[in-house]
Amino acid sequence: MNNSKANKNKPRLRFFEDAEGQQHIAEADQYLYQRPAASHNLVVIGTGTIGQEHMRVATLLGRAQIHGIYDTQQQSMDIAEANFARYSDKPLLRYRDLESACNDSAVDALFICTPNYTHFEILQTAIKSGKPIFLEKPMATDLQDAAATEAMARAYSSFIQIGLQYRYKAQYVEAFHEALSRTSLGKIKTISLSEYRPPFLDKVEQWNKFNAKSGGTLVEKCCHYFDLINLLAQSQPVKIYASGGQAVNFVDFERDGEKSDIDDHAFVVIDYANGTRANFTLNMFCHDFSEELVVTGDRGRLTTKEVFNFHQQQGSVASVAIEVGELGPSKTMDVTYPALIEQSGHHGATYFEHIAFVDQLEAKSVSAATPLQGLWSMIVASAAQASMASGGAVDINQFMAANGLADYLNN
Numbered sequence: 001m002n003n004s005k006a007n008k009n010k011p012r013l014r015f016f017e018d019a020e021g022q023q024h025i026a027e028a029d030q031y032l033y034q035r036p037a038a039s040h041n042l043v044v045i046g047t048g049t050i051g052q053e054h055m056r057v058a059t060l061l062g063r064a065q066i067h068g069i070y071d072t073q074q075q076s077m078d079i080a081e082a083n084f085a086r087y088s089d090k091p092l093l094r095y096r097d098l099e100s101a102c103n104d105s106a107v108d109a110l111f112i113c114t115p116n117y118t119h120f121e122i123l124q125t126a127i128k129s130g131k132p133i134f135l136e137k138p139m140a141t142d143l144q145d146a147a148a149t150e151a152m153a154r155a156y157s158s159f160i161q162i163g164l165q166y167r168y169k170a171q172y173v174e175a176f177h178e179a180l181s182r183t184s185l186g187k188i189k190t191i192s193l194s195e196y197r198p199p200f201l202d203k204v205e206q207w208n209k210f211n212a213k214s215g216g217t218l219v220e221k222c223c224h225y226f227d228l229i230n231l232l233a234q235s236q237p238v239k240i241y242a243s244g245g246q247a248v249n250f251v252d253f254e255r256d257g258e259k260s261d262i263d264d265h266a267f268v269v270i271d272y273a274n275g276t277r278a279n280f281t282l283n284m285f286c287h288d289f290s291e292e293l294v295v296t297g298d299r300g301r302l303t304t305k306e307v308f309n310f311h312q313q314q315g316s317v318a319s320v321a322i323e324v325g326e327l328g329p330s331k332t333m334d335v336t337y338p339a340l341i342e343q344s345g346h347h348g349a350t351y352f353e354h355i356a357f358v359d360q361l362e363a364k365s366v367s368a369a370t371p372l373q374g375l376w377s378m379i380v381a382s383a384a385q386a387s388m389a390s391g392g393a394v395d396i397n398q399f400m401a402a403n404g405l406a407d408y409l410n411n
């Protein structure tokens with residue numbers, strides 16, 4: 001048998017391949033333990049929390065390798081490099097500036113993992129490289145830059161993938177399958193999604209404590225959930241009402257004389273053009289993480305839960321339940337990813353996002369977030385923030401026209 005020609009799709013048994021007691025298996029005898037050859041070189045721009053997650057996950061997946069890194073902070077690069085050395089023996093290049101990070105001919109793709117307020121400017125340099133780009137969510141801090149990014153992506157010779165990876169969380173993969181492919185629930189009528197979690201974590205220069213640098217809580221954090229709701233509704237929003245504010249977190253936080261203005265809770269109601277109604281609840285002053293989705297159609301109801309109790313130092317548990325009463329079989333499933341993948345970042349979602357990115361590099365069709373979907377997640381988030389500020393419901397037609405986005409209606 002020629003082990004080197006092993007099928008890329010063969011099962012990986014990393015628990016065994018990395019186990020101490022299996023290291024005596026010579027390379028020539030490795031079949032299940034054989035690591036795929038990394039066929040793509042990546043550069044990570046911004047080596048903070050998520051930049052390092054991408055470095056770790058790319059290495060775990062093994063189909064691409066991290067070739068180099070760039071960050072404006074020496075400390076972020078030092079820490080990223082030291083952490084990288086714990087799980088990889090590959091050399092890591094450090095670029096001296098953004099231009100050189102974007103234009104290394106040995107590199108196949110760029111990952112932009114810097115704070116939200118830097119995305120648009122960094123993209124202007126990155127896009128000149130002609131290389132495929134992974135751009136973290138939210139794609140920008142305001143709708144004008146987001147729409148300009150979407151237009152740039154449409155005209156780009158390569159592709160831009162947006163970091164809206166919650167669609168790859170185990171329970172949402174299954175929810176999409178049941179609700180959209182199997183249509184187990186019939187016609188979807190209502191969608192209810194919630195996140196309860198602890199406050200925003202500390203960040204380099206605390207950019208996420210301020211609306212101007214983050215785009216606001218609903219843009220920065222909840223674009224993930226609006227992306228999921230948009231995908232399930234399969235329609236454009238027409239009216240949005242939201243109520244929320246800053247009740248508990250960072251009320252006494254100041255940096256350089258500026259007070260934090262970041263919201264920590266919200267209730268958002270969305271009406272879609274096809275009649276689907278949705279709501280989203282955010283609360284960021286809880287002790288542990290939980291997400292719940294309830295989708296109800298004219299034939300059944302689906303509930304998903306993800307519970308992550310980090311105080312107990314347990315991995316997350318994801319489940320899906322479907323109730324169809326007398327119409328057929330109902331079921332309840334644990335859908336948690338294998339621990340190795342679940343613990344690699346965002347409960348395994350980042351791992352599957354990387355599979356999609358590498359597939360896209362290899363010209364395969366994928367379900368990863370497009371700039372247009374990224375823009376729509378920001379439209380919902382920004383309209384909800386506008387509703388919170390005015391106290392009234394936002395008509396999406398008027399909101400789009402006022403923001404110069406009328407061309408996107410019915411697209």
Ligand SMILES: NC(=O)c1ccc[n+]([C@@H]2O[C@H](COP(=O)([O-])OP(=O)(O)OC[C@H]3O[C@@H](n4cnc5c(N)ncnc54)[C@H](O)[C@@H]3O)[C@@H](O)[C@H]2O)c1
Binds near residue numbers: 114122165346
């Ligand atoms: N997809 C997700 O689930 C997810 C999760 C976390 C963060 N994010 C997004 O990733 C981005 C980064 O978040 P984070 O949590 O890693 O923040 P972070 O503060 O931990 O790291 C950001 C890094 O970018 C560096 N940086 C700042 N300006 C730069 C510039 N102009 N050029 C190069 N480096 C620069 C900082 O020095 C820092 O090391 C944000 O857009 C955030 O919304 C996405």
